[in-house]
Amino acid sequence: MNEDVLAKGYEPHEVERKWYQHWEANGSFAAREEDDAPAYSIVIPPPNVTGVLHMGHALNITMQDILCRYRRLRGDNVLWMPGTDHAGIATQNVVERKLAEEGTDRHALGREKFIEAVWSWRKEYGSAIINQLKRLGASCDWPRERFTMDSGLSQAVRKVFVQLYEEGLIYRGDYIINWCHRCHTALADLEVEHEEVDGHLYHIRYPYVGAEGDIVVATTRPETMLGDTAVAINPDDERYAGLTAAQVTLPLMGRTIPIIRDSYVDLEFGTGALKVTPAHDPNDFEIGRRHELPSIKVIGDDGNMTEEAGHFAGMDRFACREAVVAALREEGLLVKIEPLKHSVGHCYRCKTVVEPNLSTQWFVKVKPLAQKAIQAVEDGRTTIIPATWTQTYYDWMDNIRDWCISRQIWWGHQIPAWTCEACGETIVAMEDPTTCPHCGDNRLTRETDVLDTWFSSALWPFSTMGWPEQTKLLKTFYPTSTLVTGFDILFFWVARMMMMGLHFMGDVPFRDVYVHALVRDEHGKKMSKSKGNVIDPLNVIDVYGTDAFRFTLTAFAAQGRDIKMSEKRVEGYRNFINKLWNAARFALMHLTKPVDLARREQLSVPDRWILSRLRRLIEDTGRALDDYRFNDAAATLYQFVWHEFCDWYLEAIKPALYGNQGDDRQQATLGTLYRVLHDTLILLHPIIPFVTEEIWEKLPGTRGDIMRAAFPADAAGATDIIEDPAAETAMQLIMDVITGIRNIRGEMNIAPAMKLNVTVQTDDADIRRQLNDHQDLVANLARLEQMVVAPVGAKPRAAATSVIEGATLFVSLEGIIDFAQEAARLTKEIGKIDNELATLNKKLGNEDFLNKAPAAVVEKVKRQQAAFSEKRETLETHLARIEALAS
RNA sequence: GGGCGGGUAGCUCAGUUGGGAGAGCAUCGGCCUUACAAGCCGAGGGUCACAGGUUCAAGCCCUGUUCCGCCCACCA
Numbered sequence: 001m002n003e004d005v006l007a008k009g010y011e012p013h014e015v016e017r018k019w020y021q022h023w024e025a026n027g028s029f030a031a032r033e034e035d036d037a038p039a040y041s042i043v044i045p046p047p048n049v050t051g052v053l054h055m056g057h058a059l060n061i062t063m064q065d066i067l068c069r070y071r072r073l074r075g076d077n078v079l080w081m082p083g084t085d086h087a088g089i090a091t092q093n094v095v096e097r098k099l100a101e102e103g104t105d106r107h108a109l110g111r112e113k114f115i116e117a118v119w120s121w122r123k124e125y126g127s128a129i130i131n132q133l134k135r136l137g138a139s140c141d142w143p144r145e146r147f148t149m150d151s152g153l154s155q156a157v158r159k160v161f162v163q164l165y166e167e168g169l170i171y172r173g174d175y176i177i178n179w180c181h182r183c184h185t186a187l188a189d190l191e192v193e194h195e196e197v198d199g200h201l202y203h204i205r206y207p208y209v210g211a212e213g214d215i216v217v218a219t220t221r222p223e224t225m226l227g228d229t230a231v232a233i234n235p236d237d238e239r240y241a242g243l244t245a246a247q248v249t250l251p252l253m254g255r256t257i258p259i260i261r262d263s264y265v266d267l268e269f270g271t272g273a274l275k276v277t278p279a280h281d282p283n284d285f286e287i288g289r290r291h292e293l294p295s296i297k298v299i300g301d302d303g304n305m306t307e308e309a310g311h312f313a314g315m316d317r318f319a320c321r322e323a324v325v326a327a328l329r330e331e332g333l334l335v336k337i338e339p340l341k342h343s344v345g346h347c348y349r350c351k352t353v354v355e356p357n358l359s360t361q362w363f364v365k366v367k368p369l370a371q372k373a374i375q376a377v378e379d380g381r382t383t384i385i386p387a388t389w390t391q392t393y394y395d396w397m398d399n400i401r402d403w404c405i406s407r408q409i410w411w412g413h414q415i416p417a418w419t420c421e422a423c424g425e426t427i428v429a430m431e432d433p434t435t436c437p438h439c440g441d442n443r444l445t446r447e448t449d450v451l452d453t454w455f456s457s458a459l460w461p462f463s464t465m466g467w468p469e470q471t472k473l474l475k476t477f478y479p480t481s482t483l484v485t486g487f488d489i490l491f492f493w494v495a496r497m498m499m500m501g502l503h504f505m506g507d508v509p510f511r512d513v514y515v516h517a518l519v520r521d522e523h524g525k526k527m528s529k530s531k532g533n534v535i536d537p538l539n540v541i542d543v544y545g546t547d548a549f550r551f552t553l554t555a556f557a558a559q560g561r562d563i564k565m566s567e568k569r570v571e572g573y574r575n576f577i578n579k580l581w582n583a584a585r586f587a588l589m590h591l592t593k594p595v596d597l598a599r600r601e602q603l604s605v606p607d608r609w610i611l612s613r614l615r616r617l618i619e620d621t622g623r624a625l626d627d628y629r630f631n632d633a634a635a636t637l638y639q640f641v642w643h644e645f646c647d648w649y650l651e652a653i654k655p656a657l658y659g660n661q662g663d664d665r666q667q668a669t670l671g672t673l674y675r676v677l678h679d680t681l682i683l684l685h686p687i688i689p690f691v692t693e694e695i696w697e698k699l700p701g702t703r704g705d706i707m708r709a710a711f712p713a714d715a716a717g718a719t720d721i722i723e724d725p726a727a728e729t730a731m732q733l734i735m736d737v738i739t740g741i742r743n744i745r746g747e748m749n750i751a752p753a754m755k756l757n758v759t760v761q762t763d764d765a766d767i768r769r770q771l772n773d774h775q776d777l778v779a780n781l782a783r784l785e786q787m788v789v790a791p792v793g794a795k796p797r798a799a800a801t802s803v804i805e806g807a808t809l810f811v812s813l814e815g816i817i818d819f820a821q822e823a824a825r826l827t828k829e830i831g832k833i834d835n836e837l838a839t840l841n842k843k844l845g846n847e848d849f850l851n852k853a854p855a856a857v858v859e860k861v862k863r864q865q866a867a868f869s870e871k872r873e874t875l876e877t878h879l880a881r882i883e884a885l886a887s
Numbered sequence: 888g889g890g891c892g893g894g895u896a897g898c899u900c901a902g903u904u905g906g907g908a909g910a911g912c913a914u915c916g917g918c919c920u921u922a923c924a925a926g927c928c929g930a931g932g933g934u935c936a937c938a939g940g941u942u943c944a945a946g947c948c949c950u951g952u953u954c955c956g957c958c959c960a961c962c963a
Contacts, residue, residue: 009925176961194960201963219963232963266962274963283961342962356961388891392958395890399960487958518957526957555911556900561892562956564899572911575925586922627903635901635910650922658921739929745917746929752918783920836907843906848943857906857944864907 005588005698010581012545016690020134028707029139031079033472040076041477042068043461044140045485045493046148048087049122050094053132055519055527055565056486058537061136062553063516063630064484068139069686070625071481073711079477081464082133082140084126086149088412088453089183089349095121095411111410111448118411132538137546137689139707146464148456149413156463157413157456158430160504165417165428169365170405172417172426176285177404179357180347181303181317185408186361188452189401190492192345192354199342203271203335204328206231208245209256215240215248216335218270220342221280222328223321226253226309227298230276232287235261237272251333252324253310260291279358295358301408303355317355362406362415362449369499370397376498382508385628389487389515396491403496405452412450419445458496461509474505483510486518514628517562519553540570547688548574554687555634576638577691580684583646584695587677590657590670594701597675597720598668605734605774606652607672608727613644614676615721618713621683637684645676648735655776675721678702679712730770734778737771737809740802741782744811747825748800748818755785759799761792762807771807798885801826801878803871819886826879833872840865 023029031041042064047057068080092106095118099105106114126147133140146153164170178187202222207214217231228250233240247256264287265274278288278295288295298309305312305320312320328334345354374397376382377390384390406415418427422441427433435442456463461480465473479501485494494513501509520526527534540549544567551573556563600608617640624633656669678699685692685706696706713719741758750756760771771778771789778787792808798817799810813822843849843861850858 006922008923217963221963264961269963276963281961281963283963286961343960392891396959491959558901561900566899568912569899571925575923578925579923582923582926584922589922629903631901632903639910646922647927651927654921742928743930747916749917752920752928839907843944846943850943852943853906860906 006581006585006695008582008585010545010578010691012547012577012690013542015694016135016137016546019690019693020137023139023705023707024134024142026705028705029080029141030143031141031473031477032077033476035077035476037075037077039079039476039481040068040071041079041081041480042482042484043081043464043480044083045483045489046083046085046146046457046460047129047133048090049084049126049129049147050087050091051084051129053129053136053537055535055537057129057133058136058549059516059519059553059557059563060484060486061133061138062550063514063557064482065136065138065550065689066554066625066630066686067482067484069689069707070711072139072707073682073685073709074715075710077476079144079473080138080140081144081146081477082130082138082142083146083148083460083464084129085453085457086122086147086412088407088409088450089185091118091122092409092411093183093349106410114410135538135541135546137550139689144464148453148460152466153456153459153463154413156459156467157451158416159468160459160500161413161416161451161455162428162430163504164364169368170362170428171365172360172362174358174360175363175404176280176282176356176358177361178345178354179301179359180350180352180354181301182350182352183347183409184301186359186404186406187347187354188404188454191348193348193351194343194345196341197344199340199344201270201338201340202325202328203338204251204275205333205335206248206251206273206275207333209247209249211245213245215243215259215273216271217273217275219275220340221321222324223305223312223317224277224280224298225250225275225324226305226312227277227279227296228257228275229278229288229293229296230258230260230291232260232262232265232274232276233272234263234265234267236263237265237267239272251331252327258293260287260293262287262290281356285356285358297358299355299357301357301359361404362417362447364403364405366400366403366499369503370400370495372502373397373495373498376502376508382498382510382513384513384515386515389490389513393490393495397495400495403452405455406447406449407452408449410450412453413456415447415449415451417447419447421445454492454496457493458500459504461497461501462505467504478505479508480510482512482514484514484516487515488518490515512628516557519563519565535565535567540567543567544570544574545577545690547691548577551576551634551638551688554630555638557630576642577688579642579646580688581691581695583641583650584677584681584698586650587673588695588698591674591677591700595667595671595674598664598671600722602664602668603672604653604656604665604669605727605730605770606649606777607669608724609731610645610649610676611672611721612724612728613640614679615719615723617683618679618711618719618721622711622713625686634687637680637687641680641684645680648731649676651781652777655780674699679721681706682709682712685709733767733770733804733806734774736804737778737807738782740804740809741784741811744800744802744809744825745783748813748821750813750816752783755783757786757788757812758782758784759788759790759796759810759812760807761790761795761810763792764806767806795878795881801875803874805867808874819882823879823882823886826875826882830872830875830879833868833875837865837868837872840868 045060068078071078096106109117161170178192180187199220201218201220203216203218205214205216215231231248247258250257264283276284276287276293278285278293279297280299296308298306299317300306303317305315307313312323315323346352347354374394377384377393384393416428418433420436420439420441421443423436423439425436425438433444436444462474462478465471465478467474497509548570552570617636620636621633624636653669656666681692681696689707693706696702762768768789775787796810796812798814799812800822802809840861844865
């Protein structure tokens, strides 16, 4: 006996710090560039350098870490590629805020100095998120950490840009884009969040030119009327069938603009007349193109009205709206204002209302790239899990529009394009040009825009492995095995990686895409700072430990369902970690040295039973992790450790452990205990790495770290542990007897300390033999004075009764039995059986069931019916006796 | 407007080829029984949203209804 191997309760923090440091120092997370073992690789979804760890990261990282640790146990050569994203707009905003606090701004600094300031910000704060990932236990290959702005990745970005440009897949053009006045940049369609708001629909009178009367148009943004260049009506609109006027006068501006006919106009909406502002509405822009209308930009990039806005020039766009409405009212041209719910676009970074705006931007022509990305999923080269996301992926890819990739900010990859001031030639090249290849002039100006952050993220699976160099790493690990990500960036990131990977590597970037849920608060609401419902993962870790937190996330990570997180749940799994710890503590008191698994003949029934259960656990856990059913793996392990290993096995072996020291039986039990704990720790390790490593170290005879141990069965499932149905049946009988007695004890309010006398009657000689063989075990767990096993015969006089499968239990309660209570208990029990019998009898009374159901099913129902009938009969008999005795 | 997911015990959720409704937490009763009170033993609790259909048999498959959540969309 060794009492002091483990402390009485598990204290996570020091253990976590110690082991993480140890693993990192030993290079335990390192991938081998070339190896005979199967390669398994994951690229991390790079968190923003500005990021702080939130629940989404915690879930995402935990799932990846489980997969990586599991594959290592399976013997794979694992690469988990870490890194961070430069997050153009987000990072620029952060640094700009810092500058504002210092009383300056980026314009005062100038572009070069500003970028220096961002780099130094990154140097100082950029590793915060990485350190937080480490606290989660993330087993990334840290020395390979990359950054989307580092020189290698920048080289990859440049090569991709140049090649796509040369292939005609990148072009520059004048289009309506989404403009954020706060961030002062264009946004891609995806970066605009639409939100329903209460607005107004303004009806405005536009007088006809050369005819009496006017036409009424409706708009939600009256200030844009200043830039109107036409009024459109549907050619099929009968209301305007007799219209003779061809032009109207634009109010406030006095401009004459044409009335055009375009089938885009909805007959149902408003007045059926649409004001057309090509510079400030994407639909109007298209109409303008069809009818060759001029575009007049009245809202500037700074959010103020331009010179084109007449005497409204210089006003803020929202102030201008008020002013325009007032002016129209004064002129009697405002017909009415109706309330209207409509959706308004907001910047996904700063929530400012975005303005559709005409400008010159760079675009990627995505249709041809998307086609290949669709094909790759259709033919199974990439599998999306759960499959429900596949259709969403197709829908998005089918309806994809060109991707606006230029941003008018400074932090990011500057677009490698130059314009020749002499001849206007555009030059896009790998090397910075000095002269124009067209005219030879040396006055070249570089494009000031930078690329959308997601442009570099799209290259992540191969740029991080050294592309465009043909590296060993790429050869070994591309395509990656699995991408683990939230669905919120399925389009931003996953779809674009698919397109770029297929185009530049000629193969998919990943075999599997595992799309996990969103973590919400305990009421199912999205966590947000403004709602104040954010749970900080680091705080949870501080209170309950990383393993408890990871187990919680895993247990709730059912596919296709959001996770509602509350600290209360973490507490439950913290208790589980502690339970495991104490089970190990108990085991280690008896395991002072490693003990081999004994031959099967030497094993007791509980030994054979727990090994049989372990065998199934090994299979189930492996299968669950192979299929990304993380919650199933967690639930299976939880059930086994707590309710089979602790509740039954450890209790069952106490007589053997405290009995004759050193005999064969005890050695066989110690060997089993050792093996079960040993293997279970390995199975648990991917989910709860720290506590398992700590226990593993204390387990005698273990060499090296558990994170480098071998999974208890090989890839084919082979192991020396076998299923043992006979042992499971025997153990079930023993457990049934014990549970039956405990049930009577509980229901009859008999003190646990009181030792009972029990008679078990059965005509089944095997059952009698089994029970006699386990007298000590039953007596110990059911707290018996004596158990008499006999054929069916005379019944004990004052006894409570329970019927189990194959036998009847009599708990002698001479002198203490409350007959009325026992009668009530039996009556209740009979009632339950009657319910069961009712459904069974109904089935057996149904001709169709007997004829059409499979024979095995019918047999099963018949067996059940017979068993319940017999049980009922026995209980009826005893109820009659008890009632007789009571009176 | 289009699409997706969900409605199972008081709460949060499992339920994988259709065949006796489960877990954790919470509740109630009893226990410091030589690993663990962060524990042990026992108990109660559900018309599986509603209505039809297929089937011998439906939480599971089909149709419709309803409520909740999410995503997409160029609804002035």
